[in-house]
Amino acid sequence: MAAAPKRPFRWHIVVFLAPAVLVYTAIMILPLAGTLQLSLFRNIDQAQVFVGFENFRRLFGDPNWSVGFWNALRNNVWFFIIHMLVQNPIGVLLAALLSSPRLRFSAFYRTAIFVPTILSFVIVGFAWKLILSPLWGVAPNLMDLVGLKSLFTPWLGKEQYALTTLSLISVWQFVGIPMMLIYAALLSIPEEVIEAAECDGITGMSQFWKIKLPLILPSIGIISILTFVGNFNAFDLIYTAQGALAGPNYSTDILGTFLYRAFFGFQLQIGDPNMGAAIATMMFLIILGGVCVYLFLVQTRLRRYQF
Amino acid sequence: MTTKLLTALLLGTSVLGSAGMAYAQDVTLNIESWRGDDLAIWKDKLIPAFEAKNPGIKVVFAPSAPTEYDAALGAKLAAGSAGDLITCRPFDKSLELFKKGNLADISTLPGMENFSDVAKAAWQTDDGKSSFCVPMASVIHGFIYNKDAFDQLGIKVPTTNEEFYAALDKIKADGTYIPMAMGTKDLWEAATMGYQNIGPNYWKGEEGRLALIKGEQKLTDPQWVAPFKELAKWKPYLGDGFEAQTYPDSQNLFTLGRAAIYPAGSWEIALFNTQAQFKMGAFPPPVQKAGDTCYISDHTDIGMGLNAASKNADAAKTFLSWVASPEFATIYANALPGFFSLNSTPVKMEDPLAQEFVSWRDKCKPTIRSTYQILGRGTPNLENETWVESANVINGTVTPEAAAKKLQDGLDSWYKPAK
Numbered sequence: 088m089a090a091a092p093k094r095p096f097r098w099h100i101v102v103f104l105a106p107a108v109l110v111y112t113a114i115m116i117l118p119l120a121g122t123l124q125l126s127l128f129r130n131i132d133q134a135q136v137f138v139g140f141e142n143f144r145r146l147f148g149d150p151n152w153s154v155g156f157w158n159a160l161r162n163n164v165w166f167f168i169i170h171m172l173v174q175n176p177i178g179v180l181l182a183a184l185l186s187s188p189r190l191r192f193s194a195f196y197r198t199a200i201f202v203p204t205i206l207s208f209v210i211v212g213f214a215w216k217l218i219l220s221p222l223w224g225v226a227p228n229l230m231d232l233v234g235l236k237s238l239f240t241p242w243l244g245k246e247q248y249a250l251t252t253l254s255l256i257s258v259w260q261f262v263g264i265p266m267m268l269i270y271a272a273l274l275s276i277p278e279e280v281i282e283a284a285e286c287d288g289i290t291g292m293s294q295f296w297k298i299k300l301p302l303i304l305p306s307i308g309i310i311s312i313l314t315f316v317g318n319f320n321a322f323d324l325i326y327t328a329q330g331a332l333a334g335p336n337y338s339t340d341i342l343g344t345f346l347y348r349a350f351f352g353f354q355l356q357i358g359d360p361n362m363g364a365a366i367a368t369m370m371f372l373i374i375l376g377g378v379c380v381y382l383f384l385v386q387t388r389l390r391r392y393q394f
Numbered sequence: 395m396t397t398k399l400l401t402a403l404l405l406g407t408s409v410l411g412s413a414g415m416a417y418a419q420d421v422t423l424n425i426e427s428w429r430g431d432d433l434a435i436w437k438d439k440l441i442p443a444f445e446a447k448n449p450g451i452k453v454v455f456a457p458s459a460p461t462e463y464d465a466a467l468g469a470k471l472a473a474g475s476a477g478d479l480i481t482c483r484p485f486d487k488s489l490e491l492f493k494k495g496n497l498a499d500i501s502t503l504p505g506m507e508n509f510s511d512v513a514k515a516a517w518q519t520d521d522g523k524s525s526f527c528v529p530m531a532s533v534i535h536g537f538i539y540n541k542d543a544f545d546q547l548g549i550k551v552p553t554t555n556e557e558f559y560a561a562l563d564k565i566k567a568d569g570t571y572i573p574m575a576m577g578t579k580d581l582w583e584a585a586t587m588g589y590q591n592i593g594p595n596y597w598k599g600e601e602g603r604l605a606l607i608k609g610e611q612k613l614t615d616p617q618w619v620a621p622f623k624e625l626a627k628w629k630p631y632l633g634d635g636f637e638a639q640t641y642p643d644s645q646n647l648f649t650l651g652r653a654a655i656y657p658a659g660s661w662e663i664a665l666f667n668t669q670a671q672f673k674m675g676a677f678p679p680p681v682q683k684a685g686d687t688c689y690i691s692d693h694t695d696i697g698m699g700l701n702a703a704s705k706n707a708d709a710a711k712t713f714l715s716w717v718a719s720p721e722f723a724t725i726y727a728n729a730l731p732g733f734f735s736l737n738s739t740p741v742k743m744e745d746p747l748a749q750e751f752v753s754w755r756d757k758c759k760p761t762i763r764s765t766y767q768i769l770g771r772g773t774p775n776l777e778n779e780t781w782v783e784s785a786n787v788i789n790g791t792v793t794p795e796a797a798a799k800k801l802q803d804g805l806d807s808w809y810k811p812a813k
Contacts, residue, residue, distance in 0.1 A: 151774050151807050221635020222643050244579050244637025246791055332778060334581050335637065336786050354582075355766070356775035357486075 125364035142365035159345040169254035178265025201263035212327030272306040424477030428463035478704040482527035482697040484516035505718025513736035516694035527697035531733040535591040541673035573631035575653030577639025584784035587657035593621040594689035599761035609811025613802040622794030663732035692760035772808035
């Protein structure tokens with residue numbers, strides 16, 4: 088038999104991929120490459136000059152920059168830890184409660200808890216600033232009603248509390264997302280598995296710990312990585328609640344606000360796009376590193392169950 | 395779009411209005427500005443007053459949005475389509491335009507002699523040899539107080555530090571009013587209404603400011619640490635939870651009559667007049683001992699310069715000379731109480747609170763904010779750091795000495811005074 092006819096080039100693959108590739112390249116890959124490139128240049132006498140890693144040397148070597156950077160990174164890590172310790176466990180708990188067949192009005196609760204997620208940061212930041220205001224806020228009055236007025240302090244204005252307060256506000260806003268994802272995962276657990284567990288006498292809490300939780304672990308992994316990426320890119324809430332200087336005394340400064348001040352400048356400070364790009368590059372590397380750790384070390388070890 | 399429409403309307407009215415004149419030689423001047431808020435004042439008051447005196451010159455006020463102004467102006471200047479007259483931001487932004495050759499040198503313009511050196515400093519080269527904008531307005535710092543509260547408690551307006559704290563103590567002891575309405579949440583209140591407000595009395599205004607620029611004084615010297623020490627004493631007189639009190643909170647506390655004293659900038663006058671239901675007065679920052687010379691922060695804020703590429707330079711210069719005249723100053727200062735003319739000729743103002751503020755110019759020596767000229771250039775930025783440290787000092791998280799040292803260290807890292 089003659090050799091098999093040469094298979095024609097499959098143009099349709101290229102054609103179907105093209106829109107996504109073009110759009111993604113234009114709005115994601117090119118700006119990213121542009122940022123990386125910008126971080127290797129400096130503006131000297133009105134001209135962009137290639138300076139190698141000089142900007143990074145300044146960022147880590149010059150205390151005027153490095154102190155701010157490490158402070159922002161530390162704050163960002165704390166911001167992330169609060170989310171992991173508070174937002175995700177509460178999300179799992181809420182999902183477990185919602186998926187209970189005996190719960191009435193579950194659709195109402197689901198919607199009510201999810202609504203803050205779709206609110207603008209500006210509204211959330213402003214509303215919480217008002218709620219916590221020592222002058223006209225409802226928080227001091229409510230605490231007074233239950234006799235806890237002495238515990239009230241101007242949380243957003245104290246160095247030791249401001250960042251934690253903002254993290255919890257962010258948790259309040261976004262707790263709906265892990266809840267929804269876990270809820271969906273819980274619903275997808277087949278009835279047979281649950282019934283088999285019940286036959287073996289595993290019910291109630293131990294059913295959750297031994298059967299359901301292992302089955303939703305991959306979803307929790309995904310949520311963790313989404314939280315990680317979201318937190319290290321965060322900016323809006325801090326900016327709307329505390330301003331670009333992330334007061335008091337930079338105690339709420341995270342990488343996003345640090346980048347903003349460097350890149351665009353603030354008040355009399357003139358923006359320095361090159362240093363800003365260097366910080367953006369570091370943020371990119373941090374997030375990339377975190378995602379890689381997750382993909383190669385965590386996700387490959389998660390056991391998957393096929394039904 | 396609206397600007398174009400407005401321009402067309404203004405042109406239309408100007409043509410109709412001057413139909414009887416020899417309009418063939420009419421020159422039209424365009425003003426670039428970010429003060430869209432002032433459009434009505436320019437259109438209804440300033441421009442007609444000028445045109446009445448200078449037939450043959452038409453003026454069009456064409457503002458753009460404040461946030462877009464610098465970028466839009468830069469683009470227009472580069473393209474050669476910018477207006478003949480350019481509203482100047484203070485210090486480096488305008489200095490940069492002058493260095494690029496966009497603004498003309500107007501040091502010898504008739505009318506410039508009406509301004510003091512301090513007034514001109516915001517629009518001069520670092521050596522003070524060339525001026526490139528006519529100063530238009532400044533804002534003055536001081537304290538606005540609730541007159542009814544002072545009368546009720548029998549407090550006299552304080553002039554010295556001792557009287558100032560005695561008054562605060564009395565208000566605090568009485569308990570009806572919060573002694574002072576200020577918060578540290580927004581940071582700049584602490585620096586601008588606090589440090590820059592009371593500071594000139596300690597560093598002796600221009601003397602200290604210029605010595606700092608020359609490198610003869612340091613921010614760690616006693617006269618620069620002293621204002622921080624005073625700020626540290628303010629803490630007990632501020633309202634509950636002042637750490638989370640924002641600038642609008644402070645304004646509301648005072649205008650609702652809940653606080654007795656408000657560390658202020660004169661730009662508040664118009665707003666306070668409409669909101670406060672009680673009588674208000676103002677006093678300058680108290681001096682250390684009775685009889686000391688007083689210094690006030692009279693900060694230059696807005697000016698006007700000549701586009702170096704203007705084709706109507708002579709007409710534009712005529713207009714600028716008019717901007718430098720007492721007549722312009724009177725109209726402008728009365729239309730915008732709280733924005734004071736920098737003209738050396740005293741301006742008669744209607745608003746009593748504005749009159750009180752401006753009267754300090756007669757007895758006190760004016761200066762501008764210490765962190766703006768030259769020192770406001772580098773990174774870490776002295777102005778922004780002053781915000782943060784002033785708030786820290788009032789919050790009590792940093793000692794005055796440590797705050798001053800931090801500022802000086804930051805300044806030393808990039809600023810090398812010319813020897």
